[in-house]
Amino acid sequence: MEQALYFTNSLSREKELFKPLNPPHVGMYVCGPTVYGPAHLGHGRPYITFDVLFRYLTHLGYKVRYVRNITDVGHLEDEVEGTGEDRIQKRARLEKLEPMEIAKLFTDEFHRCMRLLNVLPPSIEPRASGHIIEQIEMIKKILDNGFAYVSNGSVYFDVIKYAQSHDYGTLSGRIVEEQLAGAGSERRELEGQDEKKNPADFALWKKAQPNHIMRWPSPWSEGFPGWHIECSAMSRKYLGETFDIHGGGMDLLFPHHESEIAQSKGCCGHAPVRFWMHNNLITINGQKMGRSLNNFINLDQLFTGNHPLLKQAYTPMTIRFYILQAHYRSTLDFSNEALQAAEKAMIKLMNSVKAIDRIKPSAQSTVQIKPLRQKCYEAMNDDLNTAIVLSHLFEASRIINSTITGKEQLTAADLTEIKKLYDDFLFTILGMMQENAADDRSVDGLMNLILSIRQEAKLKKDFAVSDRIRDELLKLNFEIKDSKDGTSWSKN
Amino acid sequence: MEQALYFTNSLSREKELFKPLNPPHVGMYVCGPTVYGPAHLGHGRPYITFDVLFRYLTHLGYKVRYVRNITDVGHLEDEVEGTGEDRIQKRARLEKLEPMEIAKLFTDEFHRCMRLLNVLPPSIEPRASGHIIEQIEMIKKILDNGFAYVSNGSVYFDVIKYAQSHDYGTLSGRIVEEQLAGAGSERRELEGQDEKKNPADFALWKKAQPNHIMRWPSPWSEGFPGWHIECSAMSRKYLGETFDIHGGGMDLLFPHHESEIAQSKGCCGHAPVRFWMHNNLITINGQKMGRSLNNFINLDQLFTGNHPLLKQAYTPMTIRFYILQAHYRSTLDFSNEALQAAEKAMIKLMNSVKAIDRIKPSAQSTVQIKPLRQKCYEAMNDDLNTAIVLSHLFEASRIINSTITGKEQLTAADLTEIKKLYDDFLFTILGMMQENAADDRSVDGLMNLILSIRQEAKLKKDFAVSDRIRDELLKLNFEIKDSKDGTSWSKN
Numbered sequence: 001m002e003q004a005l006y007f008t009n010s011l012s013r014e015k016e017l018f019k020p021l022n023p024p025h026v027g028m029y030v031c032g033p034t035v036y037g038p039a040h041l042g043h044g045r046p047y048i049t050f051d052v053l054f055r056y057l058t059h060l061g062y063k064v065r066y067v068r069n070i071t072d073v074g075h076l077e078d079e080v081e082g083t084g085e086d087r088i089q090k091r092a093r094l095e096k097l098e099p100m101e102i103a104k105l106f107t108d109e110f111h112r113c114m115r116l117l118n119v120l121p122p123s124i125e126p127r128a129s130g131h132i133i134e135q136i137e138m139i140k141k142i143l144d145n146g147f148a149y150v151s152n153g154s155v156y157f158d159v160i161k162y163a164q165s166h167d168y169g170t171l172s173g174r175i176v177e178e179q180l181a182g183a184g185s186e187r188r189e190l191e192g193q194d195e196k197k198n199p200a201d202f203a204l205w206k207k208a209q210p211n212h213i214m215r216w217p218s219p220w221s222e223g224f225p226g227w228h229i230e231c232s233a234m235s236r237k238y239l240g241e242t243f244d245i246h247g248g249g250m251d252l253l254f255p256h257h258e259s260e261i262a263q264s265k266g267c268c269g270h271a272p273v274r275f276w277m278h279n280n281l282i283t284i285n286g287q288k289m290g291r292s293l294n295n296f297i298n299l300d301q302l303f304t305g306n307h308p309l310l311k312q313a314y315t316p317m318t319i320r321f322y323i324l325q326a327h328y329r330s331t332l333d334f335s336n337e338a339l340q341a342a343e344k345a346m347i348k349l350m351n352s353v354k355a356i357d358r359i360k361p362s363a364q365s366t367v368q369i370k371p372l373r374q375k376c377y378e379a380m381n382d383d384l385n386t387a388i389v390l391s392h393l394f395e396a397s398r399i400i401n402s403t404i405t406g407k408e409q410l411t412a413a414d415l416t417e418i419k420k421l422y423d424d425f426l427f428t429i430l431g432m433m434q435e436n437a438a439d440d441r442s443v444d445g446l447m448n449l450i451l452s453i454r455q456e457a458k459l460k461k462d463f464a465v466s467d468r469i470r471d472e473l474l475k476l477n478f479e480i481k482d483s484k485d486g487t488s489w490s491k492n
Numbered sequence: 493m494e495q496a497l498y499f500t501n502s503l504s505r506e507k508e509l510f511k512p513l514n515p516p517h518v519g520m521y522v523c524g525p526t527v528y529g530p531a532h533l534g535h536g537r538p539y540i541t542f543d544v545l546f547r548y549l550t551h552l553g554y555k556v557r558y559v560r561n562i563t564d565v566g567h568l569e570d571e572v573e574g575t576g577e578d579r580i581q582k583r584a585r586l587e588k589l590e591p592m593e594i595a596k597l598f599t600d601e602f603h604r605c606m607r608l609l610n611v612l613p614p615s616i617e618p619r620a621s622g623h624i625i626e627q628i629e630m631i632k633k634i635l636d637n638g639f640a641y642v643s644n645g646s647v648y649f650d651v652i653k654y655a656q657s658h659d660y661g662t663l664s665g666r667i668v669e670e671q672l673a674g675a676g677s678e679r680r681e682l683e684g685q686d687e688k689k690n691p692a693d694f695a696l697w698k699k700a701q702p703n704h705i706m707r708w709p710s711p712w713s714e715g716f717p718g719w720h721i722e723c724s725a726m727s728r729k730y731l732g733e734t735f736d737i738h739g740g741g742m743d744l745l746f747p748h749h750e751s752e753i754a755q756s757k758g759c760c761g762h763a764p765v766r767f768w769m770h771n772n773l774i775t776i777n778g779q780k781m782g783r784s785l786n787n788f789i790n791l792d793q794l795f796t797g798n799h800p801l802l803k804q805a806y807t808p809m810t811i812r813f814y815i816l817q818a819h820y821r822s823t824l825d826f827s828n829e830a831l832q833a834a835e836k837a838m839i840k841l842m843n844s845v846k847a848i849d850r851i852k853p854s855a856q857s858t859v860q861i862k863p864l865r866q867k868c869y870e871a872m873n874d875d876l877n878t879a880i881v882l883s884h885l886f887e888a889s890r891i892i893n894s895t896i897t898g899k900e901q902l903t904a905a906d907l908t909e910i911k912k913l914y915d916d917f918l919f920t921i922l923g924m925m926q927e928n929a930a931d932d933r934s935v936d937g938l939m940n941l942i943l944s945i946r947q948e949a950k951l952k953k954d955f956a957v958s959d960r961i962r963d964e965l966l967k968l969n970f971e972i973k974d975s976k977d978g979t980s981w982s983k984n
Contacts, residue, residue, distance in 0.1 A: 065590065065593070098557065098615075098616065098730060100616045100618070100730065101557065101615045101616055104613065104614070104615060104616050104617055108613050111603075121596065121600050122596070123590075123593045123596060124590065124592045124593055124596050125596055126592070127619070127622055129622060130619055130621060130622025130623070131622070132625055133624055133625060133708050133709065137709070216625050217625065217629070238590060238592065442935050442968065442983070443934050443935065443938065445967075445968040446935065446938040446939070446942065446968065446970075447938065449942065449961070449964050449965070449968070450938065450941065450942060450945075453942075453945055453957070453961070456957070465945070465948070469941070469945070472941050473941070475937075476934065476937040476938065476941070478938075491934070
């Protein structure tokens with residue numbers, strides 16, 4: 001915890017020194033998925049980004065309570081207007097299932113993809129539908145404080161009233177007047193709009209239509225909570241009225257996070273979050289990803305290659321590696337070329353990690369290893385710069401390869417040091433893993449046997465056999481390299 | 493769906509013909525785990541048993557909505573008396589974590605073990621803490637109907653009052669008078685007992701003590717629901733007031749399931765469940781499993797062998813296979829000897845499945861294959877007799893092995909038939925799977941290469957090499973068998 005951490009706080013748009021409210025505890029909330037469809041590429045980036053933050057803070061000795069919710073109710077089709085059908089209910093209606101069957105199906109699929117991406121589970125994963133009471137209690141307080149009103153069984157947050165005593169738009173930089181001007185009269189025709197005093201107001205509680213399945217009793221109507229209130233209620237329940245970090249994608253800045261701030265201030269009188277952190281968005285071949293643009297890629301499609309835009313399958317670690325090669329606040333474009341390059345780079349890096357054990361230690365080192373560790377810390381402390389961390393790990397990889405070819409030498413202590421560098425930064429903090437680690441043992445055993453047979457054949461000058469083994473192995477994607485220390489192999 | 497299914501209904505203690513209320517739909521509820529500790533051997537049996545029922549009904553064409561809950565609140569230490577501390581809260585207090593962190597940790601661990609055991613996820617997995625409103629609504633109705641009373645902010649089910657108009661004890665066969673006589677005056681000293689009119693009464697809602705973390709507002713007090721009411725409320729919400737099947741371990745018969753029946757009748761006036769199905773319990777080396785007996789084995793300890801009572805690790809499929817070798821209503825004893833025997837038998841069966849592809853079809857079959865399929869259906873229809881199904885699959889295995897050695901012959905059609913028999917019954921319905929299927933491809937490729945090198949060595953009469961390969965492979969647990977059709981291998 002002696003590291004000085006600087007993160008870009010979206011509130012100030014500047015890098016600020018991070019000091020938790022109650023060290024060594026850190027409270028962190030990240031908006032989770034709305035589970036009405038398969039996990040997609042857009043889910044990959046925020047959950048990998050904040051997984052790295054969770055891992056790094058834990059590595060530094062902080063006791064992190066990481067809350068990431070599951071939105072299984074209340075997320076309407078048009079999230080800006082707060083109108084349209086509930087996303088999960090719509091999918092349930094189309095597939096003739098109970099909404100909670102849809103939620104279960106896609107929560108499981110989301111978890112499966114996160115496991116494959118080696119994203120650690122959060123400490124608590126609350127469901128919106130499981131916290132209706134907490135949301136009702138919070139809405140009651142906001143009503144009591146005069147920042148909301150009941151209209152036809154629904155409850156709306158009163159943005160104008162709130163803006164008279166509080167800054168609305170601190171996070172997104174949007175100005176209330178502009179929002180009012182921008183919301184033209186034609187929008188008022190939309191469902192629910194005529195219940196609002198003002199188009200900028202947003203729903204805290206919606207009265208359920210007769211055909212609405214997901215409904216609960218409340219003081220105002222049988223209905224369901226608005227989308228924004230769930231995160232305010234659940235973060236307050238598990239992290240308290242003010243907590244350290246709230247993360248999410250930049251697409252959530254407005255209206256979701258702006259509304260969270262207004263709700264919490266409207267309820268409790270003070271700001272809920274000290275550090276707001278947002279990852280930038282991804283594009284696909286230079287275009288925004290969208291269902292209407294036919295470039296919407298699910299994570300499973302990436303892992304299987306089963307999508308017209310994909311030239312091949314990409315392993316979960318390739319996706320993770322690619323995302324970490326960019327700073328989280330930069331935009332990131334997905335293309336086959338970029339992913340293929342990332343895959344190659346990752347395999348090279350991973351192979352050099354495996355190769356450490358084959359290096360014979362020397363009495364003296366010809367290159368300095370220790371500074372790499374401090375450089376990695378510096379990069380992480382400078383707003384989680386995973387791209388720079390990876391460049392230092394590539395430098396370590398270059399040193400290993402040069403040591404294997406005899407150009408450099410390393411002592412046993414430095415070999416241990418370089419191993420620990422990878423263990424800490426590549427595996428523990430960046431969360432990369434060797435893929436197919438499970439079947440390594442059988443494969444290792446068989447490869448040892450094959451290489452010893454080949455070695456014998458070479459000694460007997462039976463080059464037909466030794467060459468055939470090399471060629472057959474290559475067909476199986478096993479590449480072997482002969483050197484003065486024997487034969488090494490790697491799987492491509 | 494043309495199969496006539498007979499299941500033992502715990503209500504009648506007899507095999508009854510199963511007909512769903514609204515075919516092709518089947519509603520099924522199974523009591524899930526209380527997530528305050530690692531998943532243990534006691535969880536293995538019910539979830540595998542009802543997984544097979546879920547799989548079989550689905551295979552027959554039924555549309556099953558399978559609800560299995562997560563108990564994350566309300567399960568007290570002494571479940572018969574309904575006293576003591578909440579199990580999750582106690583663990584949270586001991587480990588200084590928020591109760592929902594404990595629930596999340598052990599829910600994830602439970603899911604991991606279920607995945608390894610190839611237990612399919614249920615259609616809906618509701619959490620008790622996420623259905624407080626539904627439980628409060630149900631308690632209100634029971635109060636309105638006069639079958640419960642409020643005492644000092646808690647609500648208790650009035651067993652005497654209920655027994656005046658309903659049968660209490662229909663499921664467990666216990667008689668109210670005996671329970672009253674059995675509950676001596678010394679028990680009244682226990683916490684909460686003095687609030688009850690009668691020792692047989694059980695809590696529907698408990699007022700929270702000041703130090704209790706998990707609490708919600710209710711008409712009676714800030715508190716939390718009793719353990720039994722959650723299953724009544726959640727099954728009613730997702731399956732309706734009467735549904736087809738309710739399953740669980742026999743240890744849940746009383747008081748949990750008996751109370752569920754009383755609550756539902758007390759609320760809605762009719763029985764909640766048509767078929768109650770209970771799996772029998774397991775013993776360890778002939779003893780009941782219990783934390784105080786030092787024979788409590790977690791599933792993960794079985795999978796790793798890391799427990800003083802275990803001589804080795806047992807794979808998840810060995811555990812599943814062993815459980816399915818017994819009828820679900822028989823007791824089942826776990827011992828190293830029994831598990832080792834199950835492991836051997838399973839490997840033999842699995843190897844014969846793999847061997848089918850190596851059999852050359854004949855023009856005529858010397859043995860009848862078709863009847864095996866009908867026999868498997870008959871066994872499943874006779875109260876899910878998985879033990880008998882396995883005996884038929886072993887008969888198929890014997891036929892395959894005899895065909896390989898040339899003692900029997902099979903046509904291509906019969907080979908397809910036998911493959912489909914395994915696909916349907918061994919894999920789809922019993923839910924067994926070939927272990928390490930993921931790394932099969934690399935290993936297959938390397939084994940092919942090694943066996944072709946060995947074949948060449950034999951042709952060159954270089955028996956030193958060919959024998960060495962056989963011996964080295966054996967050390968890696970690969971066993972090879974030479975026959976007139978070439979060399980086959982299997983991994984032990």
